[in-house]
Amino acid sequence: MTLDRVCKRFGGVVAANEVSFSLSPREVHGLIGPNGSGKTTVLNLISGVTEMDSGNIWLDGQLISKQPCHVRARGGVSRTFQHPRLLKRCDIQTNLYLGIDLANMKQKSMTSCGYTLSELLDAAGLSINMNDSITTLSYGQQKLFEIVRAILSHPKVILLDEPAAGLNSKEMERVVALIDCAVKGDAAVLLVEHSMDLVMSLCNGITVLNFGRPIAEGQPEEIQSNEAVIEAYLGRGRSA
Numbered sequence: 001m002t003l004d005r006v007c008k009r010f011g012g013v014v015a016a017n018e019v020s021f022s023l024s025p026r027e028v029h030g031l032i033g034p035n036g037s038g039k040t041t042v043l044n045l046i047s048g049v050t051e052m053d054s055g056n057i058w059l060d061g062q063l064i065s066k067q068p069c070h071v072r073a074r075g076g077v078s079r080t081f082q083h084p085r086l087l088k089r090c091d092i093q094t095n096l097y098l099g100i101d102l103a104n105m106k107q108k109s110m111t112s113c114g115y116t117l118s119e120l121l122d123a124a125g126l127s128i129n130m131n132d133s134i135t136t137l138s139y140g141q142q143k144l145f146e147i148v149r150a151i152l153s154h155p156k157v158i159l160l161d162e163p164a165a166g167l168n169s170k171e172m173e174r175v176v177a178l179i180d181c182a183v184k185g186d187a188a189v190l191l192v193e194h195s196m197d198l199v200m201s202l203c204n205g206i207t208v209l210n211f212g213r214p215i216a217e218g219q220p221e222e223i224q225s226n227e228a229v230i231e232a233y234l235g236r237g238r239s240a
């Protein structure tokens with residue numbers, strides 16, 4: 001997937017300012033930056049939740065930036081949200097198969113990315129009864145469940161919005177295991193995350209945003225020692 005000079009403005013706020021980067025299959029790419037720097041906006045522009053002002057997004061050589069959300073989802077873009085978006089009045093099974101092409105799933109005999117559903121649930125540490133209400137899952141379990149659901153649609157790109165936020169250390173290990181499953185299934189993962197330990201240990205490449213603008217791109221060790229990134233995080237850039 002390639003983003004080419006993607007822009008989005010909300011009134012006077014430029015939330016995405018000429019954002020460009022590429023993701024390859026099996027790559028985990030970090031998208032980081034201080035609060036309000038535009039990370040979630042970029043995920044919304046890729047998934048089609050928000051319409052962009054200008055720029056292009058390509059997936060496998062196809063221009064997807066004018067497509068509605070559901071077409072992008074079918075074409076291989078899946079995502080999770082900062083706070084899990086689940087149907088509270090429905091059971092676990094209904095939530096699991098939301099947005100997944102059921103006919104296609106049956107054909108694949110409940111397998112995805114080379115993993116069976118039960119293997120993905122195992123990786124997530126979820127031992128669940130499909131008929132139970134989704135509300136029987138704790139917050140952490142719901143976040144893990146949402147990642148399982150995202151992998152289950154056999155996506156080309158998975159957008160993860162702060163998957164570790166609010167999770168304990170055991171649950172964070174489960175997030176890592178699920179990202180591993182996604183990568184082994186040839187997906188590209190775009191990871192928005194404030195836990196720098198997680199980002200630095202998992203990502204092959206990182207793009208850093210500040211005030212909607214990319215200020216650095218590179219491998220974790222380059223990003224950690226990049227002056228502009230350090231200033232953005234320490235806030236000196238804001239008062240300059």
Ligand SMILES: Nc1ncnc2c1ncn2[C@@H]1O[C@H](COP(=O)(O)OP(=O)(O)OP(=O)(O)O)[C@@H](O)[C@H]1O
Nearest residue numbers: 010013014015033034035036037038039040041042
């Ligand atoms: N729908 C919207 N309407 C108006 N302004 C918005 C909207 N969505 C985002 N913004 C603004 O765009 C900027 C970027 O927000 P965004 O949520 O993308 O940042 P972020 O990097 O994901 O932040 P955080 O790390 O706090 O989640 C912020 O100034 C935000 O207030």
